[in-house]
Amino acid sequence: MASFLLSKSERAYIQASLQATPPLRADGRDLLDFRTVLLETGVAPLANGSARLNIGKIAREGGGGTEILAAVKLEVEDVDSADGVDGGRIACSVTCSPSAYPHLTSNALDELQYDLTVLLQQTIGHPSLHPRNLTIIPRKKSWLLNLDAVVLVDSGNVADALFMAARAALWDTKVPRTRAVEYRAPEALKTTARDNTGAMDVDDGTSGFDTRDMTRTAADFELPDYWDEGEMLHGRERWPVCVTLNLLPPMHILDATLSEEASIPLRLHLMFSFVPSAPPKLHSMRLSGPGELDLSYMKQCIANGETYAKELFTALETKLREEDIRRNVKARDRFALVR
Numbered sequence: 001m002a003s004f005l006l007s008k009s010e011r012a013y014i015q016a017s018l019q020a021t022p023p024l025r026a027d028g029r030d031l032l033d034f035r036t037v038l039l040e041t042g043v044a045p046l047a048n049g050s051a052r053l054n055i056g057k058i059a060r061e062g063g064g065g066t067e068i069l070a071a072v073k074l075e076v077e078d079v080d081s082a083d084g085v086d087g088g089r090i091a092c093s094v095t096c097s098p099s100a101y102p103h104l105t106s107n108a109l110d111e112l113q114y115d116l117t118v119l120l121q122q123t124i125g126h127p128s129l130h131p132r133n134l135t136i137i138p139r140k141k142s143w144l145l146n147l148d149a150v151v152l153v154d155s156g157n158v159a160d161a162l163f164m165a166a167r168a169a170l171w172d173t174k175v176p177r178t179r180a181v182e183y184r185a186p187e188a189l190k191t192t193a194r195d196n197t198g199a200m201d202v203d204d205g206t207s208g209f210d211t212r213d214m215t216r217t218a219a220d221f222e223l224p225d226y227w228d229e230g231e232m233l234h235g236r237e238r239w240p241v242c243v244t245l246n247l248l249p250p251m252h253i254l255d256a257t258l259s260e261e262a263s264i265p266l267r268l269h270l271m272f273s274f275v276p277s278a279p280p281k282l283h284s285m286r287l288s289g290p291g292e293l294d295l296s297y298m299k300q301c302i303a304n305g306e307t308y309a310k311e312l313f314t315a316l317e318t319k320l321r322e323e324d325i326r327r328n329v330k331a332r333d334r335f336a337l338v339r
Contacts (some may be wrong), residue, residue, distance in 0.1 A: 004264045018248060026208045026257065032308065034255040035065065037164070039316075041172040047071040049173030050235070050312040053165040055255065056155055067153040068165035072173045076136065077144040088134025088142035092121040094162065095106035096151045119159065120149065120166060123240060123271045123284045131234040136178050136221050143175065156257040159269055164316055170239050171320050174230035178221045195272065240273040240283045241316060243309040245301050247293070252301065256307060265289040268301055272309035280306055 006014075017024040021030050035056035044050035049072040056065035077084045094116040096109055104112065123129075124147060134143040147169065149162055246264040248254040256264065266289035273281050282302070287293070293301075 006259060009264045012261070014259060015248060018253060018260075018264075019251065020258060023251075025253075026259070027253075030119070031251065031253045033046050034312070036291075037319075038065075039164070039319050039323070041168055041320070042327055043069070044071045046309070047169075048074045048175070048230075049169045049171070051165050051168030051172055053159050053161055053168060054153075056257075065153065065156055065157060066151075066155045066161045067329045068149055068151055068158075068161045070147065070149040070162075070165040071190060072169050072171035074173075074175065075144045075146065077142055079140055079142055084142065086135070086142060087130070087132075088145065090121075090125045090147065091119055092124055092144045092147045092166075093151075094120055094149045094151065095152075100151050100154045113117050116151070116158070116162060118148075119269070119286065120147070120162060123163075123242075124166060124170075126283065128283070129235070129238055129240075131175075133175050133234045137180055140339055141221065145173075154258070156259075156261055157244060157255045159244050160242050160255065160312075163240065164312075165270065166315065167239040167241060168323075170233060171236045172323075173233045173236075175233055176223050176230040178219050178223050182220075188295060235318075235331075238273050238275050240271040240281075241309055241313050242269055243305050243312055244269050245305055245308075247291075247301065249293070249297060252304075266291045266293075268305070270302065270305040270309060272306060272313065274313045278309055280310065282306070 014026075017026075018031070023029070027035070029035070037044055038054040038057055039051060040053075041049075041051045043052045050070065052069050054065045057067075058064040077088075080088050083089075096113050096116070098104075098109060101109055101112065131145075134145060134172070147166060149166060149169075151158060151162070171301045180231055243254065244256070245252040245254065245268040246260065247266045247268055248264050252268075253260065253264070261267070267287070269284075269286045269288070271283040271285065273283060275281070285302070
């Protein structure tokens with residue numbers, strides 16, 4: 001998405017290489033191949049869910065690649081406040097590290113951050129993906145889910161990496177279990193106060209906090225679990241992934257590097273989700289860059305994008321489930337050492 005300076009001859013050389021028979025890319029990949037994707041969840045101890053993702057890291061050198069850090073933090077919000085919503089809401093924010101875009105001015109960097117934030121917010125924050133377990137007290141208190149992502153390094157294909165990191169952080173998110181409470185003065189004390197004005201109140205052993213059947217009358221809530229426990233975010237299988245088609249009609253490439261993005265400025269972003277026992281769903285799409293497309297070519301790109309997104313979605317979910325197992329084993333071993 002950010003501008004990358006290339007000369008006209010360099011652009012022409014890259015385009016000619018991609019359109020050659022057979023096609024040639026600088027790193028030897030096929031046109032539809034992704035670079036190596038590395039993912040780790042639970043990297044931010046104080047967050048409710050977090051993930052760190054890298055696309056294209058150089059194995060021997062230990063650096064390079066597009067790197068995204070995403071974290072989810074839950075905050076209590078009053079429904080009566082200006083921004084409060086009954087049932088909770090999702091707020092997305094994307095920050096780009098200046099070191100990732102040293103060639104951009106501060107204004108250009110702000111525009112890039114805003115563009116990525118809008119792209120993420122319009123998809124993740126859509127009502128069709130809203131989790132059901134963000135309510136604390138109906139019509140009074142709810143959870144505000146803050147999804148913050150930081151672009152640490154941009155080596156191309158930042159949109160796909162951003163959505164993969166966001167999905168991993170949301171998958172890793174745990175919502176604290178809550179229990180509504182309400183203060184009720186014991187009836188014995190009420191009777192004593194009416195009959196003997198000024199008499200000393202005696203505690204009869206009955207708690208003034210009643211947590212039974214207070215859906216409509218609850219005044220506050222408490223957390224029965226520790227901060228790092230809770231239930232998984234509802235509908236975590238539905239969070240979409242993004243697949244970006246870099247268009248050079250009549251062909252296209254996936255997972256473009258910075259030089260390839262500068263040579264092929266026309267891109268189609270497709271956000272798909274694949275819920276079990278449900279048809280594939282296209283949540284949003286965006287066409288960016290100069291140029292225009294025929295409707296028939298656009299339909300073909302969407303159909304191909306669904307196939308690519310399905311493969312990416314399946315591979316990412318497999319990795320996320322492996323991360324769940326790894327972290328559960330690690331937590332069990334740590335608990336055994338403490339005992």
